Amino acid sequence: MSATRVFVARLAGCSVFDPAGDKVGKARDVVVVYRTTRAPRVVGLIVEVPGKRRVFLNIGRVTSIGSGQIITTGLINLRRFEQRGGEVRVIAELLGRKVALRDGSGDATIEDVAIEETAPGEWEVGDLFLRRPRTASPFSKGATTFATWDQVRENNAPGESQSAEQLVATYSDLLPADLASTLLDLPEGRRLEVAEELPDDRLADALEEMPEQEQVDLISQLDDERAADVLDQMEPDDAADLIAQLSTERGEALLELMEPEEADDVRFLLAYGPDTAGGLMTTEPIIVSADATVAEGLALIRRHELAPALGAAVCVTLPPYEPPTGRFLGMVHFQRMLRYPPHERLGTLLDTSLEPVKPHTSAAEVSRRLASYDLVQLPVVDEQHRLVGVVTIDDVLDYLLPDDWRSTSEDPEPVGTGTASIPTRSQTGRRTPHGPHTTSGT
Incomplete structure (x- = not known):
């Protein structure tokens, strides 16, 4: 069932589906344009599609918003979103903005924005959820209230920094x-x-x-x-x-x-050089003594803040247990720990077949060993066979991939059940004074 009133902060992260039920991305923001005498008009959504690409979805292509999901007509153009003059992103730019209530009751900060469907395919900003300034009490968060767009005016002075607290919370x-x-x-x-x-x-x-x-x-x-x-x-x-x-x-x-x-x-x-094991390694692997038990090892890799690749195995050394450690004895993979009782000593479960590398070993050789033996981390030892760190698979991937791999990808074909792309925003029947989005991908 389609909602006719939706708060934008709750909309962020909602899955976007085509009519066949296939997921095409997640909503990340709402784009509006200001109008002289009426509330801002919603022109579309910013949708994150596979590959972390942010694309524009015209609001006219949205057939349903509700139950934590958005249904489209089935056609999304995958050109990277670029903001045009006059457009405002609600979450990125409007939330946290200061306004003054026209009734003279004081200032407030926009904490959320409701958008409302006024006609099929036509949406505009409705109520604003506002928070008034804190009182003198250290425990006060400030009273909240609702107001329509015409009941407030923005009062940010030119160049004045707007609060980003609400955006950070989002x-x-x-x-x-x-x-x-x-x-x-x-x-x-x-x-x-x-x-x-x-x-x-x-x-x-x-x-x-x-x-x-x-x-x-x-x-x-x-x-x-x-x-x-x-x-x-x-x-x-x-x-x-x-x-x-x-x-x-x-x-x-x-x-x-x-x-x-x-x-x-x-x-x-x-x-160490960036193309060596020393340049790729992290100096914070899990290091234990040979007398540590399986229960202790599993407790260490269970820590929430630990990266998955570092939790794949524990390193066993002689004291001291901070890099550079005492002599490196071997590694115990977490899957092996799962096969033994909690009281089993880790010193009896060592994978002694794993040959560590030296800090000056080339990144190419490190990559070859990780791939050849299906490893997610490889120990690095110095000339005295002391553990100085481990190279994890994510470090190697960062090295092997192009420098700009996070921000570039090939422009894929439009996705969905339709048969034509959306070359401009105006083709949905809504007038726009701007030109079409340009493609910033390859």
């Missing part, structure tokens, strides 16, 4: 790769504003998923102390890769501000 459930893609899709000023509001660990996750140039552009806009805090939260190999792209002066300044242990790991990795 992104709270996004996976790191989706968060990175969403940030890169924002206007540059808004991107920095949201980055400033994100917790250090969330921004670190997003940076790890961005192309190198975008990483550098964003970290360069942060002050040194905030940038160092974010780098502390990144995996050491990712932090090293990012610092290597900065000027020597900025990189050293950030290393001085980082936590000493984190900075030491990064400096250690920077000593």
